[in-house]
Amino acid sequence: MEYKIDLNCDLGESYGRYSLGMDREVISFISSANIACGYHASDPVVMKHTVAMAHEKGVHIGAHTGFPDIMGFGRRNMHLSSEEAKAYTQYQIGALEGICRAQGSRIYHVKPHGAFYNMAAKDYTLAKAICEGIAEISEDIILLGLCNSEMIKAAADTGIRACSEVFADRAYNDDGTLVSRNCKGAVIEEDEIAVERVIRMIREGVVTSITGRDIPIKVDSVCVHGDGEKALAFVEKINCKMKEEGIMIHPFS
Secondary structure, eight states: OOEEEEEEEEEOOOBTTBOOSOHHHHGGGOSEEEEEOSSSSOOHHHHHHHHHHHHHHTOEEEEEEOOSOTTTTTOSOOOOOHHHHHHHHHHHHHHHHHHHHHTTOOOOEEEEOHHHHHHHHHOHHHHHHHHHHHHHHOTTSEEEEETTSHHHHHHHHHTOOEEEEEESSBOBOTTSOBOOTTSTTSBOOOHHHHHHHHHHHHHHSEEEOTTSOEEEOOOSEEEEOSSSTTHHHHHHHHHHHHHHTTEEEOOOO
């Protein structure tokens, strides 16, 4: 069986004089980039440079939309009305779309960030507002969301395409949600274990939860993080292992 799987990474999360991540090195090993849009991280200049890098490498660009919370890096929960969630989504897409158009590029997908993502994975109303915000701009923009989550359901109900995302270095609860970063074992530190989990998710369609249960999972895209101490080596390992296994790395869009 032939597998075509996207490898995505969150990029453009530096801000002013503060640098975060190894964007320039990591971008050579991925097929899609989720670029921060100024709410949880980034600024216009960082966005411009990141779009230019992605465009040069042929990496597909997505809007990484978050809560307006730079100090908390978008990882703190906020409770929004549907109108606010839709407007915040559209505002951030619009900011990145303008920069993309100026460089002859475009937005292929939207992936919420941090708490925005985790809350929408469980909250259908929030997920639906995000999807409606996307659809009102363009029904051609794809939602990248957590596999089997409310985001995937909301996208189907809204009439936009959704692609299912899994995480290489994150632990899963029995219900398929991500284990909170506040809990022990939420992040898988051993590269070899994380890589093997990814291959199993792709080939067998299952992942072992934090309690030891095998739960079903669908993989369109694998998220790798580019801001850890071993980020570059980790992305390289996953890229190489997928190729060794005959898994084609290809943008889902």
